[in-house]
Amino acid sequence: MGKKLYINTTINGEAVEFLCEPRQSLLEIFRDHLGMTGTKEGCNDGNCGACNVIIDGVLMNSCLIFAVEAQDRKIVTIEGLASPQGLHPLQQKFLEHASLQCGICTPGFLVAAKALLDQNPDPTEHEVRHWLAGNLCRCTGYDKIVRAVLDAANVAPNTETSLQSSN
Amino acid sequence: MQNFEYCTPRTLGETFDLLGENDCQCRVLAGGTDLIVQLRQGALSVDRVIDIKHLPECKQLICDPIEGLTLGATVPCHRIYEDKAIVDTYPGLIDSIAIIGGIQIQGRATVGGNLCNSSPSADSIPILIAYGATCEIVGAAENRRIPVENFCTGPGKNILEKGEILVAIHLPPVPKSSGAHYLRFIPRFEMDIAVVGAGAYVELDDEGRMFNKVRIGLAAVAPTPLYAREAGDLLKGREVSDESIDAAASSAQSIARPISDMRAPAEYRKHLVKVLTRRALWGAINRARGEFVPNAVQNNDQ
Known part of the structure; x- marks a missing residue:
């Protein structure tokens, strides 16, 4: 029970893989495991929007998604907005x-x-x-x-x- | 948060095998906007979370003029209001789902989850009751269809038994001279939980002057969402007037048994039931007469 799962996903156009426990939120994986600290933790219960990401074109709170649900999805985070040419x-x-x-x-x-x-x-x-x-x-x-x-x-x-x- | 096993069944059969295992506390995951918060707060304990978003039965979203609307239990709110046919045919449903949380909640949250979370203040339930919607419940042994007004049994409680899941919600087809409207009272414009909510569905005669059928649903005035059956029935065959609508609103008010809490005192909720029922009825009547009634998806500046 609760063993770690291997997840394949796409973040800001790049293939990303990670191991996670089912209880971990996507937000937790960004910040604590992938070193992507641009996405912020505010309330951690879906009220404040600080952790917003876009998944398959849909705006969501990453604190209200289990990281395991990210399998085969396309995710855009704040790190995906600016380009080498400059700010968004x-x-x-x-x-x-x-x-x-x-x-x-x-x-x-x-x-x-x-x-x-x-x-x-x-x-x-x-x-x-x-x-x-x-x-x-x-x-x-x-x-x-x-x-x-x-x-x-x-x-x-x-x-x-x-x-x-x-x- | 405690750890648990996460499963993504692809068929109903697999789902029932997972749900039916002895001594395994299971919870079904759809949008997760309530479940994940409850798990994080330690309000629930589970051994296994079953994500039913991959079941084809739960993903259906079909708006058919003869069959009505089939709303799979895991269809998120945004998919419903991005469907033009549904926005045009079931504007009362849109009134409610487009004000549940913010846009990022609506990207995840589902009507099926709103129903199964069984909060007395759930925004989508009164209008489902008003439309005469039914729940399609499937279990390993038998399937059943029950009216939405019989689904919730108390705050956070419903009639689902161990091994059963809600697969879809069915809204009946709507005739031409019908209309529906949901509204709630909150002390600000957005992002709040209903102090009181009221949903109404009306069918008028061809001239739009007499009531043929009326159904009214209420939120946050009892331990479960309420079906104000008598309030609707007393309008049948009566003329559309301030007087008849007032009588229905008073009837709805009489069955409300609200509590006082941080959102409002009971007396205030009682007062609001009458005001909101009246306004919900007028919104439904205006729509039945072909007039435009705005909501969060269709408004005047578009």
Whole structure:
């Protein structure tokens, strides 16, 4: 019972394999076993969105997924947003709009915003706010984040996004 | 979190073998948004987690004008509201599933899991009751179909017996002059648990003036979601009016037996039942009359 399982998956376009116990969350594997600490642990119970990842094109909390469920899936994490050519347009706009202070929630917001723009490249402010309602930020008051996402939607025809994305 | 064995059966037969083993505490995994939290908190103890997401029966999502909607137990919310036919045909269902948690929860969470978690405040259950949905329960020995209103037996408890799983939920087909609506009260705009929830389904006559059939479901006002049978039945054959709707809302209010907790005092919940039942009925009536009633998926700025 509870023996370790061998999992094959794809993270940010690269084949990745790891051993895990069934009880371990995907978040735990990223941070403690794969050295991918960009994805943050906030509440660890699905309320804050800090651990957001995109799995097979769908936004999810990595704290609410067992790592064993990642078998044969395609995962995009915060580490998959920037490219060797530079920051992702969302990251650039977060900097320009000062959309972060302490930064713990930022990877989750960026991944959530990427998932939104991937399926809705020209969202309204209402749609952005609704989409990001599952992400908590204790510093910014959200307004600067919403403005950055709307601005990124204006400038980015998402070419880089599709290059990095595994969808 | 305690450790456990993780299994991914590919057939119902394998699932029943895993479930039926003696002295093995099993839990079924669908979206995991409740189960994983409960395991982490130590609220549950298990020997084996059975992930049923790979069973073809549980993945079905079929919207058919004659058969109605077949909603596999492990279909996540986002798949339902990304299906245009379902959004157009069952807007009352969309009202509820598009406000369960945030977008990242809706990417994982399932209606089947919402039902099996059997919380009194579950958002999807009142509207399933209102639509007259049934649960397809499969076990090694026999299969059964039961109305959603008979599924939950207490907070976190339901009629599933050892060795049984919920495979799908079936919503009946909806006639042209019908409409449904779900709404809940929460003290903010998003991401909260219902203080009270109300779902209504109506069938009107061809002119849209008389009620032919009405069903009302309520959340967070009793140990289980409630079917307000009398409230719906008393509208049958009556004219659509503020007066008749008020009578139904009062009837729904009379069966509510809420508790006071951190979300609201019982008196306030009691008050809300009447207000929300009235609004749910009007939303359903407006939809039955072909008018647009917005929700989180279809709104005015689109």
